[in-house]
Amino acid sequence: MRRLRAAVLASALLLTGCAQSVDPIERLGKKAAEGVRPHGPAADRGYRHWGLSRPLARSPRHPARPLTARPGPHTPPPVVDRVATRDPVVFLTYDDGAERDPRFVDMVRELGLPVTLFLTDSVAAPGYGHFARLRALGAGIQNHTVDHRAPAGLPYAGQRAEICGQQDRLRARLGVRPRLFRPPYGSYDATTLRAAADCGISTVVLWRAALTAAGLGYTHGPHELRPGDIVLVGPDESTRLPLRERTVRVLRRVQERGLTVGRLEDYL
Ligand SMILES: [Zn+2]
Known part of the structure; x- marks a missing residue:
């Protein structure tokens, strides 16, 4: 049933079949991310292995504080599909958690x-063990509900259960x-935003670009990657390419545009 609904909704959305406070734990994640960023020879060894023609540029020094103001506990969170920044970065996002390829961990x-x-x-x-390994490498782990129901139109209690329930599980x-x-x-x-705020969510994150069988597609705006774009790398039911391959395709487009990859949690 979930699959059937997913297929119908995905076609309606045109782009993708998918379709998710600095506490001590998060600081650990940031340190891990900074610690594993390859430098010099290590980075030079890695990029060819993963199908890139040159090393992935390091992202700029991240902002000292998030660019977006934190809403209060009952203030509807902003909905974003890109980040307002002039840094030459885009952000790679992955949904659901169906594919758990150890080689993707190696790639990250x-x-x-x-x-x-x-x-x-x-x-x-x-x-979840797979995602714990990615988290140890600095990956951001965020909320995409308990059971992947389309939120719009559901009553408040149901939406809150989907969002708060996943907060509890991820914790x-x-x-x-x-x-x-x-x-x-x-x-x-509007109910989604109210429930999200009540569950401790500060920002609702959509995407401006998504990888499809035809390449990168855009929900609106220029049909090219721009600084601050949030990219949905996968999954995508139309291609079924492994996330590793999808990631390489996106990274090539990113490099062609003179951009690199930033850490979304540093900006939101
Ligand atoms: Zn999804």
């Missing part, structure tokens, strides 16, 4: 690649307290 480690994972419990739960299983939420299928309404 060897490229020092910042990634953000929006996890759905009913999809990711059998493999219990991975020790994280997500601040970012991506609604399944990009579907949300």
Whole structure:
């Protein structure tokens, strides 16, 4: 049933089949991200192995504080599909948590690649160990609901259960307290924003670019990557390419535009 609904909604959304406070745990994640960023020879060894023609540039020194103001506990969070920054960075995001390829972990480690994972419990739960390994490398772990229901139109109690329930699960299983939420299928309404705020979410994150079988597609605006763009790398039911391959395709486009990859949690 979930799959059927997913297929219908995905076609309606045109781009993708998918469709997720600095606490001590988060600081650990940041340190891990900074610590694994390859320098010099290590980075030079890695990029060819992963199909890139040159090393991935290091992202600029990240802002001292998030660029967006934190809303109050009951203030609807902003909904963003890009970040307002002039830094030459884009942000790579991955949804659901179905694919758990150990080689993707190697890729993140060897490229020092910042990634953000929006996890759905009913999809990711059998493999939280995989996501713990990515988290240890600095990956951001964020909220994509318990059961991947399209939020818009659901009553408050149901939406709150989907969002707060996943906050609780991610805290219990991975020790994280997500601040970012991506609604399944990009579907949300005013009730979603209220429930998200009540669950501790500070920003609702959509995407401006998504990788499709035809290459990168854009929800609006210029049909090219721009600084601050949030990219949905996968999954995408139309291609079924492994996330590693999808990531390489995106990274080539990123490098062609003279950009690199930033860590979304440093900016939101
Ligand atoms: Zn999804």
